[in-house]
Structures are given as structure tokens and as C-alpha cells.
Amino acid sequence: xxxxxxxxxxxxxxxxxxxxxxxxxxxxxxxxxxxxxxxxxxxxxxxxxxxxxxxxxxxxxxxxxxxxxxxxxxxxxxxxxxxxxxxxxxxxxxxxxxxxxxxxxxxxxxxxxxxxxxxxxxxxxxxxxxxxxxxxxxxxxxxxxxxxxxxxxxxxxxxxxxxxxxxxxxxxxxxxxxxxxxxxxxxxxxxxxxxxxxxxxxxxxxxxxxxxxxxxxxxxxxxxxxxxxxxxxxxxxxx
Amino acid sequence: xxxxxxxxxxxxxxxxxxxxxxxxxxxxxxxxxxxxxxxxxxxxxxxxxxxxxxxxxxxxxxxxxxxxxxxxxxxxxxxxxxxxxxxxxxxxxxxxxxxxxxxxxxxxxxxxxxxxxxxxxxxxxxxxxxxxxxxxxxxxxxxxxxxxxxxxxxxxxxxxxxxxxxxxxxxxxxxxxxxxxxxxxxxxxxxxxxxxxxxxxxxxxxxxxxxxxxxxxxxxxxxxxxxxxxxxxxxxxxxxxxxxxxxxxxxxxxxxxxxxxxxxxxxxxxxxxxxxxxxxxxxxxxxxxxxxxxxxxxxxxxxxxxxxxxxxxxxxxxxxxxxxxxxxxxxxxxxxxxxxxxxxxxxxxxxxx
Numbered sequence: 358x359x360x361x362x363x364x365x366x367x368x369x370x371x372x373x374x375x376x377x378x379x380x381x382x383x384x385x386x387x388x389x390x391x392x393x394x395x396x397x398x399x400x401x402x403x404x405x406x407x408x409x410x411x412x413x414x415x416x417x418x419x420x421x422x423x424x425x426x427x428x429x430x431x432x433x434x435x436x437x438x439x440x441x442x443x444x445x446x447x448x449x450x451x452x453x454x455x456x457x458x459x460x461x462x463x464x465x466x467x468x469x470x471x472x473x474x475x476x477x478x479x480x481x482x483x484x485x486x487x488x489x490x491x492x493x494x495x496x497x498x499x500x501x502x503x504x505x506x507x508x509x510x511x512x513x514x515x516x517x518x519x520x521x522x523x524x525x526x527x528x529x530x531x532x533x534x535x536x537x538x539x540x541x542x543x544x545x546x547x548x549x550x551x552x553x554x555x556x557x558x559x560x561x562x563x564x565x566x567x568x569x570x571x572x573x574x575x576x577x578x579x580x581x582x583x584x585x586x587x588x589x590x591x592x593x594x595x596x
Numbered sequence: 597x598x599x600x601x602x603x604x605x606x607x608x609x610x611x612x613x614x615x616x617x618x619x620x621x622x623x624x625x626x627x628x629x630x631x632x633x634x635x636x637x638x639x640x641x642x643x644x645x646x647x648x649x650x651x652x653x654x655x656x657x658x659x660x661x662x663x664x665x666x667x668x669x670x671x672x673x674x675x676x677x678x679x680x681x682x683x684x685x686x687x688x689x690x691x692x693x694x695x696x697x698x699x700x701x702x703x704x705x706x707x708x709x710x711x712x713x714x715x716x717x718x719x720x721x722x723x724x725x726x727x728x729x730x731x732x733x734x735x736x737x738x739x740x741x742x743x744x745x746x747x748x749x750x751x752x753x754x755x756x757x758x759x760x761x762x763x764x765x766x767x768x769x770x771x772x773x774x775x776x777x778x779x780x781x782x783x784x785x786x787x788x789x790x791x792x793x794x795x796x797x798x799x800x801x802x803x804x805x806x807x808x809x810x811x812x813x814x815x816x817x818x819x820x821x822x823x824x825x826x827x828x829x830x831x832x833x834x835x836x837x838x839x840x841x842x843x844x845x846x847x848x849x850x851x852x853x854x855x856x857x858x859x860x861x862x863x864x865x866x867x868x869x870x871x872x873x874x875x876x877x878x879x880x881x882x883x884x885x886x887x888x889x890x891x892x893x894x895x896x897x898x899x900x901x902x903x904x905x906x907x908x909x910x911x912x913x914x915x916x917x918x919x920x921x922x923x924x925x926x927x928x929x930x931x932x933x934x935x936x937x938x939x940x941x942x943x944x945x946x947x948x949x
Contacts, residue, residue: 378899380863380941421942564870566884586872590884 358397358439358465360487360535361578362558368579369588370441371395372562373414377584382412383420384432393585397439397467399561400500402426402453404446410453415445426453430460443480444470454482469537469559476533489559492529492538515542521546528554535559535572535578542566547577552576566591609866624684661721666730670798673925677772678728687735691715695794699755699805712743713795739795744788752782762819766859767896769948771822779810821938822861823907823945825925827855827917830917832907832925834938844935846907847915847926851859853878855923858904860945864899865936876921894929896936900945907945908932 362368374386375393375499381463403413403456408541409427413419426442434438442453457466468479469489476488493516520542527536528551535557538547543560551558560572561581569591572580582588659706663683664723667676673690677682694705708714716736723733751890759779765772783806790803822835825846833843868887873879885891894909907925909932927935 377866377869424622565886566870567886583866584870584872587870588870588883590870 358466358487360467360489360559361533361552361555362374362557362576365578367399367573367577367588368559369395369585370397370399370559370579370581371585372399372581372583373384373401375583375585377541377564377586380420380422382414382424383422384424384428385422387429387432390519390585391436393549394456394588395439397412397440397465397579398433399441399443399581400429401443404449409596410446410488413445423456426456427460430456430462434444434460434462439465439467441489442466442468444468444475447472449477450475450478451482454479454486455482457486458482458484467535469535473531476531487534487558488532489535489537490533491561492543502548513539515543516542517547523562524531524550525554528556537561537581540572540580543572543577563587614757628676629931661725662730663721664727664729667724667727668732669724670735671732672798673735674722675721680721680725683724684717687715687717687720691717691735691737691798693800695791695800696802697751697805698802699751699782699807703802704751706747708737708739708795711747711791711795713737713739714881735798737796737798739792741788741792744791744795746786747785748782748787748791751787752784754803755782755807756780757810759810761812761814762816764790764819764822764944766824766946766948769824769826769946771824771838771946773816773819773837776812777814778812780807781810782807788906821940821943823935823939823943825855825945825947826949827857827919827947828949830919832927834935841938842934844927844931847910847917847918847921847925848919849921850919853922855921855925855947856905857947857949858902860900860902860905860947862907862939862943862945863901864897865939865941866899868895868896868934869893869897869908874922876922879921893933894927896929896932898932898936900940907935 371390373381375390376386379386379389387398400412401415403419404410405416409417411419412424412429414427421479429507438480442457444450444453451487453468457463463484463486467487467489468476469491470476471491471494473490479486480488497555514573522542524547533556536551536559537559540560540563543558548558557578559579559581560577563572563582564581564587565567566587569580569582569587573591663675663678663680665676666674667697669683669687670690673687675686680687692707692709694707696703696705714737716738719731720735727733755778757779760777762776762815763774766819770841786806794800816837819837824833824835825831825848827848830846830848831843832846835840869891870887871885871892873882873884887895890911892911894911897906897908899906905923907927909929911929912918912926913928915926918942
């Protein structure tokens, strides 16, 4: 898919569908995201011990109305929207790639993970799905935890300075078509360096229209949000 | 020629006598197979075996020899001194004693025959006649597992109980949770094994049946939080199952934007949400409002499974108690923060008149 915005508008991505508006990682959530206008829908895929791949942030967090990867891709294939598959699995990776191929979604899909080897396995599939390297890994969800906000902010500001310098090395190691970066660590220098290497910058997870505006202004290609209403709302904010 | 004929007659007569004797030996076993009496060893010896249709003297019928003194069969059954026929009857009766199985206060009896089991009685008695006095002769038993398993399946049909889940409903604007019932499942393979062992070892002590408890997933204790919102009274009550925990004053939809009635659930929870103008006439000129004082959603948003409707805090405490919102359920900010920490995604929300 088109991972770089080029001269066009920011690519709007719904996080787990539209997690703010409906149960995340469900088709209902996909509908909610589409109702507010998104260009792509991000969702998580897990591998249960047996049975088909499922949508869910982890096996312990499967939504009540479960959807299989196949059902999700079929839903997206029938609509004018791209698929952003975030891997919450490190096995059965060929299944992910072949499912995208089977639903004719290779041309409008991207697969992301912080796990380099998983990404390389997907990239190695003959379907040639574009891949995005996620950074930093937020394995414990600390960025959502109360009380962590000030520490996170300090940490991310430090990271923001350091990250730009590391971008070329990160791109070289990951071999990715896009970098999926936590929004707070993204600076203009990071975007410039990534673009110089032909690599897109996608920022997650942005629920604040002011932050969305900052990212848009520094040239980020795509923004992933729990609440796709921010994409239309940002235009109405005072400058 | 006449010598040959009389010899044949003699042979025929003695054969008839033998058959009669065999029949007489056989008869007590029928009674024993019924297995209803409880007496065991002391059946009287059979009457002397005289046949009725004697046309010739019966000199060739073998006189029953008694079993050596003190001989037992199957460990417990004393057959020493009995005639083989009496011993056979006794052994048959001994084996035919029903097996009893017990679960709770219920005891059921089943005969070995019903279980498809049989004992090699003849073989045991035959051996008993030739062993040394005081010896014990084992009683072999054929107890095919399928027959026992068939019986155990009938026990399972009788004792198994499917668990019944608690169900939540609303009566007089209060949650009602039906009582759950724990189910049970007979451990069939254990029962088959125990019955089999009982038959093989000639023990007739009651066999305790074991069951597994089948615990329903949803019970009165686990049904958890239930929210009931009275639209007219502008009150929100949080129940733990059927038990009221807290009640709050709320604001609900004005008559032009009524809060929907029905059963919903909480589908999303967000702290410090932004407010975005909904696609509605009244909000067409409104601008998004960031988190903070004055945000129309207060500090917490609990979206329910009705589009764009949720429970949230309000910066306008004066509206509490009135039907003035655009459909949402407003709470005082501290109340909404408290509720937010109690409920989960999936918590049922009833909205009633």
C-alpha cells in the first residue's frame, strides 16, 4: 500500500478499529472507524493454541464478539480501506501473509511488529507484503498506566532527541518499509531522515487533536488514533 | 440279539438317570441366579436321586461323593462336606448375590447376571472335590467390561445433572438473578473399574460412586455488577447481582433527545476524553473540547452499546436530577470516577422508564 503520504494529506488510521467508540478489535469497531472516515484500519492478530488466527490484543484480551483474521480481511476487502495488521504473534506468520494474498489485500496492507524476526518472516513470503517496524516496544502498556505519565514524558523527550540519530541504523537493521513510532518520540529530524531513506513514518496512538496537528505539521505520513473523530476535528481547532 | 437289546435298554435307562441327576443338580442354580435371598451356605442337600421311569434297576448311577471337609470356594464359602450338587447350588447363590452401588443416600442393587457376568461354578466345584481338606478353590469370573459399562451408563443417566447457569433479568426495575445449580457427572470409568473388581474378587460391600462437580460459569455470586438507570427518576443504581451497592442522581436525555430504553452494556471506557461535537443539529457549530475543566464529558466516559450514548461526568452539577441531556447519562464528576473504577467492559446497563 501507499505508506508515504507524499504531497497528499495525512493517512488516517483507526486503532483496533475505533477503540474509543466500540469494542476494540471487532468488526463493529471497524464499522465505527469507517463511519468517521479512515484510510486504514489497524488491528491486532493473535494465534490461539488451535483454530484460526483471531483478532485481539492478546489471548487474554480477546473481545467478546470474536472475529477471525479471515473475517476481518474479508470485511476490509469489500470496503475502500487499507489493512494495518499488527502482529501479536511470532508463529504462523506465513498464514498472515497468505491470508492477505488470498483476500487480494497485498496492494493495500502493511504488517507491523516490534519483533524483527517475525517481520523478516513476513517480508520473506512471496506475497511481498510491506512491513513496518514498531518502536519503542510497549510490552507492558506502561504508556497507558496512571502515574507513569510524567516519567514517560521525560523519557520520550530524551528519546526524541536520541531517536533521529539512530534512524538510519534502525532502518538498515529492520529492512522495513515504514517505522511505526510512538507519537511522542517523533521529531521533524526523524521524519526527514526516514523519508531520505524512502521509509514512511507512522505515529501511534494519538487521541489529542493538538498532537495530531503537530505530527501533521512535521510531515508524519500516518497517524493511528483510538478516536477517528480527531481527524475531522483537527480542522476545526483554532490555529 | 436279545442280549444286545437288553444291553441297549440298560444303557438308555442309565443315560436317563444321569440326565435326571444332572437336572436335579441344575435346579437350585435357577433360584440362586435370581439373587433375591440373602442366605448363603446352608442350603439342604438335594433329595436322593431316584428316577421315576425305572424299568430297570439303577445300579450304575454314581453315588455323589461329598467334598472334603473344610474346603472353601472363593475364600469365604465353606463347601466341605456338601455334595457336589449342593455345593454347586451354594456357589451359584453365593455369586448371584447382587452388587450394590451407592451415591449419597441412594443405594442400588444389581445382579451379576444383569451386569453380564458369570462364574465358572462347575469348574470350581469339580476342583473342590479333589483338593485336600481345608484347601481353598478360587472361583473364576467372566465379567466383560461392555456389560458393566452399559449398566454404568444407565447410572449416569440417573445421576448426572447438567449445571444451570444463573440468568440476569429485571423485575420491578431491580435485577433478578436466577439461582444457579451445580451439576455433576458420574465418573463412569471409575465405576466400571470398581464394579469389575467387586465381581472378580467376590466382594459385595457397597461400591461408592464418585461424581465430578460441574460448576456453572455464571452464578448469583459471580454475576457481578449491574447498572440500572431510571430515566424518569434520573437515578442510577449500581448492584452487585441483586444487592444494591449505591444509588446516584443523574441527568438523562431531554424529551427531544430521550435516553434510549433497554438492555445495554458498557463497551468502552476512557479517562480524560476529548469531546467531539456529535453529528446532530444542536452541535453543528460546536468545536472539539480538550480534557480539563469545562469538558462536557467530565473526566470519565463509559460508552454503552447504543450509538453515541454513554455514562459520563459533567461539569454542570446543577443538571443532575433533571432530564436535560442530549441522550447521555450525566453524573457528578466524583461519582463518575467512582463508578468508572467499579465497572468493566461488558457490565450490563438497564435503562428503564
